[in-house]
Every structure is written in structure tokens, then in C-alpha cells.
Amino acid sequence: MEFGFTEEQETLRKELYDFYARELPEDVTDVPAVSKELQDFWMDLQKKAGRKGYLTPGWSKETGGLGLGHMEAGVANEVEGYWGIRWPNGVGLQVCGPGLHLFGTEEQKKNFLPEISSGEKIWYECFTEPEAGTDEANQQTRAKKQGDKWIINGQKIYITGGYKPDLLLVEARTADTVPKHKGLTLFCFSAETPGVTVAALPCMGGYLANIFYFDDVMVGDEAVIGQINQGFYHVMETFEFERSNTYGAARARRDLHEMVQFCRETKKNGEPLIKNPEIRKALAKMAVDIEVLRLATWRTAWRFGERDRLGPLDFDLTGLFARLNGIAHSVVRLNILGVYGQLRRGSKYAKLSGDVERDWQYTRSMHYAGTLEAVKIVLAGRVLGLPRIPAKLNKTIMEALQEKK
Amino acid sequence: MNFELSEEQQMLKDSARGFLEKECTESVVRESEDSDSGYSPELWKKAAELGWLGIAYPEKYGGSGMDILDMAILYEEMGRALFPSPHLSTVVLGGLTILDAGSEEQKNSILPRISKGEMLLSLAVTEPEAIWNGKGWLPEGVTMPVVAQGDDYILSGTKLFVHDAHSADYLIVAAATGKENKITLFLVEAHSPGITYTILRTSAGDKRQSEIIFDDVKVPGKNIIGRLHDGWAPLEKILKIGAVLLSAQLVGSAEKAMELAIDHAKTRIQFDMPIGIHNWVQEYCIMAFADVQGTRNLVYEAAWMLGKDIPCDLEVAMAKARANEACIDAHWQAHQVLAGIGFCTQDGLLPLHTKRGKVYQLYLGDTDHHMEKIAQQLEKWPDLEKPHGKPLGIFDVPEDLQEPNWDVWKNQIEVRGKLW
Numbered sequence: 001m002e003f004g005f006t007e008e009q010e011t012l013r014k015e016l017y018d019f020y021a022r023e024l025p026e027d028v029t030d031v032p033a034v035s036k037e038l039q040d041f042w043m044d045l046q047k048k049a050g051r052k053g054y055l056t057p058g059w060s061k062e063t064g065g066l067g068l069g070h071m072e073a074g075v076a077n078e079v080e081g082y083w084g085i086r087w088p089n090g091v092g093l094q095v096c097g098p099g100l101h102l103f104g105t106e107e108q109k110k111n112f113l114p115e116i117s118s119g120e121k122i123w124y125e126c127f128t129e130p131e132a133g134t135d136e137a138n139q140q141t142r143a144k145k146q147g148d149k150w151i152i153n154g155q156k157i158y159i160t161g162g163y164k165p166d167l168l169l170v171e172a173r174t175a176d177t178v179p180k181h182k183g184l185t186l187f188c189f190s191a192e193t194p195g196v197t198v199a200a201l202p203c204m205g206g207y208l209a210n211i212f213y214f215d216d217v218m219v220g221d222e223a224v225i226g227q228i229n230q231g232f233y234h235v236m237e238t239f240e241f242e243r244s245n246t247y248g249a250a251r252a253r254r255d256l257h258e259m260v261q262f263c264r265e266t267k268k269n270g271e272p273l274i275k276n277p278e279i280r281k282a283l284a285k286m287a288v289d290i291e292v293l294r295l296a297t298w299r300t301a302w303r304f305g306e307r308d309r310l311g312p313l314d315f316d317l318t319g320l321f322a323r324l325n326g327i328a329h330s331v332v333r334l335n336i337l338g339v340y341g342q343l344r345r346g347s348k349y350a351k352l353s354g355d356v357e358r359d360w361q362y363t364r365s366m367h368y369a370g371t372l373e374a375v376k377i378v379l380a381g382r383v384l385g386l387p388r389i390p391a392k393l394n395k396t397i398m399e400a401l402q403e404k405k
Numbered sequence: 406m407n408f409e410l411s412e413e414q415q416m417l418k419d420s421a422r423g424f425l426e427k428e429c430t431e432s433v434v435r436e437s438e439d440s441d442s443g444y445s446p447e448l449w450k451k452a453a454e455l456g457w458l459g460i461a462y463p464e465k466y467g468g469s470g471m472d473i474l475d476m477a478i479l480y481e482e483m484g485r486a487l488f489p490s491p492h493l494s495t496v497v498l499g500g501l502t503i504l505d506a507g508s509e510e511q512k513n514s515i516l517p518r519i520s521k522g523e524m525l526l527s528l529a530v531t532e533p534e535a536i537w538n539g540k541g542w543l544p545e546g547v548t549m550p551v552v553a554q555g556d557d558y559i560l561s562g563t564k565l566f567v568h569d570a571h572s573a574d575y576l577i578v579a580a581a582t583g584k585e586n587k588i589t590l591f592l593v594e595a596h597s598p599g600i601t602y603t604i605l606r607t608s609a610g611d612k613r614q615s616e617i618i619f620d621d622v623k624v625p626g627k628n629i630i631g632r633l634h635d636g637w638a639p640l641e642k643i644l645k646i647g648a649v650l651l652s653a654q655l656v657g658s659a660e661k662a663m664e665l666a667i668d669h670a671k672t673r674i675q676f677d678m679p680i681g682i683h684n685w686v687q688e689y690c691i692m693a694f695a696d697v698q699g700t701r702n703l704v705y706e707a708a709w710m711l712g713k714d715i716p717c718d719l720e721v722a723m724a725k726a727r728a729n730e731a732c733i734d735a736h737w738q739a740h741q742v743l744a745g746i747g748f749c750t751q752d753g754l755l756p757l758h759t760k761r762g763k764v765y766q767l768y769l770g771d772t773d774h775h776m777e778k779i780a781q782q783l784e785k786w787p788d789l790e791k792p793h794g795k796p797l798g799i800f801d802v803p804e805d806l807q808e809p810n811w812d813v814w815k816n817q818i819e820v821r822g823k824l825w
């Protein structure tokens with residue numbers, strides 16, 4: 001057991017820290033929509049970091065990484081978390097790229113990975129549908145084979161992204177199977193493919209999501225990622241990778257640090273806020289929660305990196321702790337600011353640049369990559385082996401409910 | 406970062422589990438409640454034979470030189486099995502203090518005897534007045550007066566909530582010897598004239614805690630541990646080690662309770678199906694699992710840092726604060742799942758875990774104590790080098806742009822949308 005980092009890892013951390021310290025202006029915000037300049041700034045920084053291999057230190061040099069390990073990738077994510085950097089292509093870097101590593105053909109890897117690691121391209125992940133949220137296997141989007149082409153029709157919703165997308169990773173039904181999740185396949189194609197349209201779906205806290213429509217979108221076999229009808233399993237495994245992202249705890253710790261500093265500098269009834277017993281306790285509690293998350297994430301990252309030796313991930317609690325912390329801490333931080341807590345970025349009197357208010361709005365949804373309940377379903381079933389209602393009874397239950405009405 | 410036990414650690418864990426499952430049965434635990442010492446002398450002998458009593462001492466004192474992390478692994482197993490023993494009092498709070506601050510003579514005469522199971526120690530710090538002031542484990546809370554008399558010292562006063570005192574051979578007593586919270590540690594023969602013990606009846610149901618009244622108790626000067634007035638440094642150190650090992654013990658206990666809950670959820674049938682099929686019941690099991698796993702990492706981290714002498718006041722306080730809350734929470738979750746059967750005290754392990762858990766939650770710093778320690782560490786965090794969010798320059802949001810500007814975004818994304 002070892003809770004420290006190697007000298008090389010610390011050197012990498014310092015190098016990345018200094019790089020971003022130089023590149024980031026003081027007032028930077030990661031809401032991409034506020035101005036074109038801001039979008040350009042983040043895209044430029046992404047490319048600059050990409051050219052140095054900083055976006056993907058864990059990837060091989062051929063694919064544009066630094067050829068380091070999974071733990072070094074974790075170190076890089078921590079630095080990004082500390083500086084509050086959300087890459088325009090976060091989805092590509094954290095979901096699609098790793099997915100391609102796991103399931104892509106050699107050609108797909110050669111085509112796509114270097115453009116992700118260099119920061120050039122933006123990817124969206126298009127899994128969720130109006131009828132397929134937590135029940136992701138209930139995909140209505142269909143991909144039908146016609147000759148040597150696939151024809152895709154359907155609609156996707158809540159698809160994250162505020163930058164112009166280049167590529168889409170799309171889950172679609174390719175077979176009408178029982179159970180439902182055995183007939184799904186992943187596709188990857190250009191967002192410019194004829195038949196693709198998009199509508200903006202603005203969300204709380206300035207979060208940008210989208211609706212995608214696919215009308216007779218035609219793609220070839222080269223667009224298939226992984227095995228046909230194995231898409232559901234591929235998505236699940238890809239999310240495992242995403243959960244090992246150390247970004248969240250590092251960012252939370254930085255947020256806490258800012259709050260601690262604020263509480264030292266701000267007085268209430270003539271005394272610094274930090275001397276108030278309730279606030280002291282609230283800050284201490286957040287510190288503990290964040291450490292729990294940090295170590296749980298590193299455990300997942302370590303375990304994921306060792307899966308060749310130790311087998312598939314045994315359990316992951318990052319998803320649970322990240323959601324619980326995110327939901328609770330944003331409220332605590334806002335409440336510490338009292339009446340000022342409601343003031344948004346740009347308003348007169350806004351504290352901490354309104355970041356606390358925005359985080360609070362933004363964390364009213366911790367549903368990305370599965371709701372809190374979805375995380376618990378996985379823990380209950382797959383990890384603890386608790387019983388569940390067999391899926392084949394769902395229809396019977398539904399019918400019984402309708403009868404009762 | 407590496408979360409895998411070493412081969413030796415895994416062996417220690419497996420052998421401890423095997424030994425305790427066989428020897429430390431539920432009836433042994435229950436019998437200890439009725440015994441006057443609160444532990445089983447036979448088991449203590451066997452623990453000595455396994456090398457558990459000298460685990461942390463160098464070989465020259467009859468030990469095997471393992472470090473704090475190894476001990477944490479053992480403590481987890483002891484907590485899981487509810488091992489009734491004065492291990493923490495004797496081997497850790499007593500013996501490690503001697504090893505850290507004692508004279509060579511003290512080490513030679515005490516540590517080998519502890520290792521062989523021939524001597525018991527107990528640490529007496531907390532005083533009644535200090536408790537309500539939240540200073541039970543702080544130097545300010547130690548006010549017990551000492552009078553020098555020739556080469557001897559005379560101690561008077563009361564110590565409270567002392568674990569394993571009346572069965573001990575020697576007490577280590579913290580007393581106030583100077584101004585500004587200067588304290589000294591005295592090695593006191595436990596049956597010296599002038600000492601009286603009153604057993605305190607606690608939630609655990611055993612007889613392991615007492616009040617000690619010192620009425621002009623004479624202690625020879627050579628029995629000072631370390632130097633006069635310098636008692637806080639070794640005491641602070643051992644309290645940290647003790648808090649982390651207690652946390653490990655709590656994790657083990659919580660894990661056992663969690664397993665009881667999961668087993669019950671799978672096998673208990675109500676409404677023609679296992680109760681574990683319901684989301685509510687699953688929730689209890691999941692949260693207990695998260696309590697255990699989340700805390701374990703913190704405990705190992707703090708133990709690892711202590712073993713490597715890396716400053717870790719923050720990590721130690723986080724480990725005990727979290728163990729205090731999460732492990733007790735896991736016990737509670739298990740009670741929800743076990744319902745009626747978990748409430749019955751004649752049979753079944755859960756009430757034993759719950760009741761002892763409460764005692765260890767309150768020992769060596771309750772949650773308030775450690776939360777305050779955490780807050781003190783946060784206060785000391787340096788100012789941020791480069792603060793975020795001083796609104797200036799191009800990234801400042803103009804006043805008329807309170808909402809993100811969707812139009813900018815729409816122009817950026819030149820797609821044929823249904824909306825535009």
C-alpha cells in the first residue's frame with residue numbers, strides 16, 4: 001500500500017501546474033457560452049496542451065500521449081481539477097477516446113485518437129433518449145443495414161456540449177432482442193453527416209446540452225465501434241474509465257480552499273466567519289467528504305490500471321461519493337455566503353465571482369453518466385449481489401398496474 | 406498510489422481472521438462482559454504466542470518490528486471479531502509511549518514483558534472538568550496537581566474513562582507539572598497506596614472503564630517517562646496512533662455489521678420475496694458499504710503517513726472523525742435491515758457491535774474533537790497563490806449578459822437545426 005506519488009509523478013504535476021498557472025488568466029470561467037472569445041480561448045488552450053501531450057499523458061506516443069500510465073493521467077486530471085479546467089472536448093478525452101482504445105479497430109484508433117489527443121476535435125456522446133434515460137437499453141434509435149450501409153433514424157436528448165461538434169458517438173438499436181440490451185451497437189460518425197440536426201437545450205447553471213435528430217443518416221461499416229450488438233457493454237465499460245477521473249475531488253478541494261480563505265477574510269459580528277462554530281464544522285465536514293472521494297477515486301484509478309492482472313473492476317464508489325458530495329456541498333457553500341449566496345457572476349456584490357451560485361445551479365443535476373439511483377442499482381446488484389425483480393416480469397407488473405386502474 | 410496489501414500484510418490479515426473466527430467466538434465475547442477484567446486471559450496468552458503483543462516493537466525488545474499500517478490491518482480484524490482485549494491500552498498507548506519516550510531501562514524492563522503477555526498497562530489522561538470543556542484529550546485539560554517531595558512526586562486528583570485500568574500492572578498518568586500546559590507522564594504502579602478504582606458501567610456492558618482517584622500517591626522520580634514537563638509531545642503522538650487504530654477497529658466492526666445486513670437482506674423473506682429486493686433495504690446495505698469502504702481508505706492513508714513520519718494531523722483527524730460517524734452509521738443501517746432480530750441482545754452479533762462501537766466512537770476524541778482539529782488545520786492552509794475570479798479583462802461577464810449568450814453559441818455551431 002502506498003499513498004504517495006513517485007518522483008516522476010510529482011515532476012509531471014509540477015510541470016503541468018506551472019504550465020496552466022502561466023496560461024490561465026485570473027478571471028477565467030468554464031461556462032463556454034458566454035462569449036466567442038472565451039470559446040476561442042479554451043479551444044486554443046486545449047490545442048496548446050494537446051501539442052505537449054498534456055491532455056492524454058496516459059496514451060501511447062503514437063496516439064499523441066506521453067506514453068505514461070493510468071496513474072499519471074490521474075495526476076494530470078488533478079491539476080486540471082485544481083485549475084478548474086473543463087476541456088471543450090471533455091467527452092472525447094474521458095469517454096470516447098478511452099472507449100476507442102478498448103474497442104476500436106487499429107484503423108479507427110489511427111484515425112481518431114491523434115485528433116483527440118492534439119485537442120483538435122470535439123466529440124459528443126449520444127446515448128440518452130427521451131425513452132431511454134436510466135433505462136439506457138431502451139434505445140429507440142435504429143440503425144438498419146441496407147446493402148453495405150447503415151441507415152440511422154432517431155432522437156437523442158441531454159447531449160452535453162457547447163462547442164461545435166466534429167464527431168458523434170451514437171448508440172443505436174441493431175436488433176430486436178430480449179433482453180433489450182443485447183441488441184445495441186455503437187457508431188461513430190461526423191456531426192456534418194447529412195441528416196444530422198441539432199437543437200440547443202439550455203440547462204441550469206449555464207450548462208449546455210443538446211437534442212440531436214437523425215433522419216436517414218447513412219454511414220458505412222467503418223463507423224461501427226466495437227462489436228455489433230455489444231454496444232451496451234461497451235458503454236458500461238467506458239463509464240468505468242470515466243469514474244476513475246481524479247478531477248472531481250481536486251476541484252472540490254480547490255473550491256473548499258477558496259471558501260476557507262473567504263471565511264478567514266470575511267467578518268460576521270466582528271469575527272471572521274471561520275471562527276463561527278457551525279461554519280467550522282461545515283468546512284471540516286466538507287474536507288472529510290472530499291478526502292473520501294479523492295481516495296475512492298484513486299482506488300478506482302489504480303484498480304482500473306491493474307485490470308489486466310486483477311480482472312474487471314470489483315467495485316467503484318466514486319460515482320456515489322461524487323454525487324452525494326456535489327449535491328450537498330454546493331448547498332453548504334451557498335449557505336455560508338448567506339444572502340449574498342444568491343448573487344450571480346457579474347452582479348454587484350457577488351462573492352467568489354458568483355461561482356458558488358453557479359455550482360449550486362449546476363449541481364441540481366448530478367445525472368450525467370447515470371443518476372444517483374442508477375449508481376446504487378449497480379452497487380446493489382453487481383457488487384453486493386442483492387436480488388432484483390427479473391426484467392421479464394416488468395411488463396407483467398406494468399399490465400397489472402393498468403388493470404388496477 | 407497503490408491500494409494492494411503486501412504479501413505479508415495479506416498473510417497477517419488472513420491469519421488474524423482465521424485465528425479470531427476460531428477462538429474469539431460470540432460466547433467468548435459475551436463471557437468477557439461478565440468477567441471483572443473485561444478480557445479473556447487465555448486468548449491474551451494465545452495472542453502473545455502469535456506475536457501480536459510485540460507487533461510494533463523492535464526485535465531486541467521481543468517484538469517483530471511491524472509498522473502502524475500493519476497494525477491497522479490487525480486492528481480491523483480485531484474490530485470485526487469484537488476481540489475483547491487490553492491490546493490498545495497495553496501494547497499501543499502504554500508500550501509504544503515507553504518505546505517512544507521511555508528510558509532504556511524502562512524499555513528493557515517493560516516491553517519484553519508486554520510482548521510475552523506478562524504485563525498490562527493503561528493510559529490515564531482525561532479528567533472530569535476537562536470533558537465539558539471539550540479538552541479531554543488536550544494538554545489544557547490535564548490539571549492534575551503534582552508535588553515534588555525529595556526524589557519523589559506526589560499525585561492527587563481524578564482521572565475518568567480510563568480503559569483497562571483496574572486490571573493493569575502499571576498506569577501511565579498525565580499530570581500538570583508546570584505552567585502553560587506543561588505536563589509530565591508518570592509510570593505509576595497500579596496498586597500503589599492511595600489509588601482507588603470505580604468501575605463505570607457503559608453501553609458496552611463490560612467492566613473495562615473506570616474512574617481512578619489518586620489520593621497522595623507517591624511516584625519515584627525515576628518513573629517519569631521522558632523528561633519532566635515534556636510529556637505532551639509523546640502523548641500527542643500516541644493519541645494520534647491510537648485514534649487511527651481505533652478507527653481501523655471501527656471499520657472492521659462496521660464491515661461485519663454490513664455483512665450481517667446483506668446476508669439478512671438476501672435470506673429474510675417477507676411478502677413472498679427477499680426483503681433485499683426493495684430499494685429501501687438496498688439503500689441501507691449500499692450506504693453501509695460506502696461507509697466501510699470510504700473510511701477504510703482514510704484510515705490506511707493516515708496509518709501509512711504515521712508509519713512514514715509524514716506530518717498528518719489533518720489525515721488522522723479526518724480518519725477518526727469519519728470512522729466515528731460512518732462506522733456508527735453502518736451499525737445503524739444494519740439495525741434497519743435486521744429490524745426485530747437485531748434488537749435482541751441474547752443472541753446475535755449486531756447489538757454487540759453497536760454497543761461497543763458507541764464506546765470507541767467516544768474514545769480518544771469524539772467527532773467534535775476531531776472536527777475541531779480538522780478546522781484548525783484548514784485555518785492554516787496558505788493563501789491561494791493565484792485566486793480565481795477577480796473579474797477583469799475579456800472574461801468578465803458584461804452587465805447586460807446575465808444569461809449565457811445562446812446566440813453566440815448558435816452562430817458557432819453551424820448546423821442545420823430544427824430551431825434555427
Ligand SMILES: Cc1cc2nc3c(=O)[nH]c(=O)nc-3n(C[C@H](O)[C@H](O)[C@H](O)COP(=O)(O)OP(=O)(O)OC[C@H]3O[C@@H](n4cnc5c(N)ncnc54)[C@H](O)[C@@H]3O)c2cc1C
Nearest residue numbers: 125126127128133134158159160365367368369370371373
Ligand atoms: C447535465 C447533464 C448532462 C448529460 N450529458 C449527457 C451526454 O453527454 N450524453 C448522453 O447520452 N446523456 C447525457 N445526459 C443524460 C443522462 O445520462 C440522463 O439524464 C440520465 O441517464 C437519466 O435519465 P433521465 O433524465 O431520462 O431520467 P429517468 O431515467 O427518467 O429517471 C427519473 C428518476 O427515476 C429514477 N429511476 C429510473 N429508473 C429507476 C429504477 N429502475 N430504480 C430506481 N430509480 C429509478 C432515476 O434515478 C431518476 O431519479 C446528461 C444529463 C444531464 C443532466
Ligand SMILES: Cc1cc2nc3c(=O)[nH]c(=O)nc-3n(C[C@H](O)[C@H](O)[C@H](O)COP(=O)(O)OP(=O)(O)OC[C@H]3O[C@@H](n4cnc5c(N)ncnc54)[C@H](O)[C@@H]3O)c2cc1C
Nearest residue numbers: 673674675676680683684685686741742743744745746748
Ligand atoms: C422492541 C420491539 C417491541 C415489539 N413489540 C411487539 C408487540 O408487542 N407485539 C407484536 O406483535 N410485535 C411486536 N414487535 C414486532 C414488530 O412489529 C416487528 O419487529 C416489525 O413488524 C418488523 O418485523 P421484523 O422485525 O420481522 O422485520 P422484517 O419484516 O423482517 O423487516 C426487515 C426489514 O425489511 C423491511 N421491509 C420488510 N418488508 C418490506 C417491504 N415490502 N418493502 C420495503 N421494506 C420492507 C423492513 O422495513 C425492515 O427494514 C416488536 C418489535 C420490537 C423491536
